[in-house]
Amino acid sequence: QVQVVESGGGLVQPGGSLRLSCAASGGIVSINTMGWHRQAPGKQRELVASMASDRSTVYADSVKGRFTISRSNAKNTVYLQMDSLKPEDTAVYYCLYSGWGQDSWGQGTQVTVSS
Numbered sequence: 001q002v003q004v005v006e007s008g009g010g011l012v013q014p015g016g017s018l019r020l021s022c023a024a025s026g027g028i029v030s031i032n033t034m035g036w037h038r039q040a041p042g043k044q045r046e047l048v049a050s051m052a053s054d055r056s057t058v059y060a061d062s063v064k065g066r067f068t069i070s071r072s073n074a075k076n077t078v079y080l081q082m083d084s085l086k087p088e089d090t091a092v093y094y095c096l097y098s099g100w101g102q103d104s105w106g107q108g109t110q111v112t113v114s115s
Contacts, residue, residue: 009109022095032099038091
């Protein structure tokens with residue numbers, strides 16, 4: 001079973017930046033996708049960005065041009081650089097590892113954008 005651990009959330013003012021990290025361990029397969037989803041209060045969980053092991057990416061329209069996903073295959077770690085943050089980015093951010101039909105979610109990290 002793959003374990004996923006996120007870090008890097010916090011409180012930031014509008015227009016600020018945060019960087020999230022997610023490390024996966026245990027049973028990693030070389031062909032996989034790692035990414036970030038978020039869930040705001042009263043809303044459904046949604047995809048923010050993901051990156052496959054071949055480095056192809058998917059971004060939600062709402063974050064294009066502001067967020068950047070990257071990864072280190074050697075470290076089985078994915079990062080989310082979030083710039084120009086807006087109050088509507090406030091949510092719990094979850095990391096997802098998907099590989100060989102197995103999905104593993106992290107516990108989530110809170111991101112709050114507020115003045």
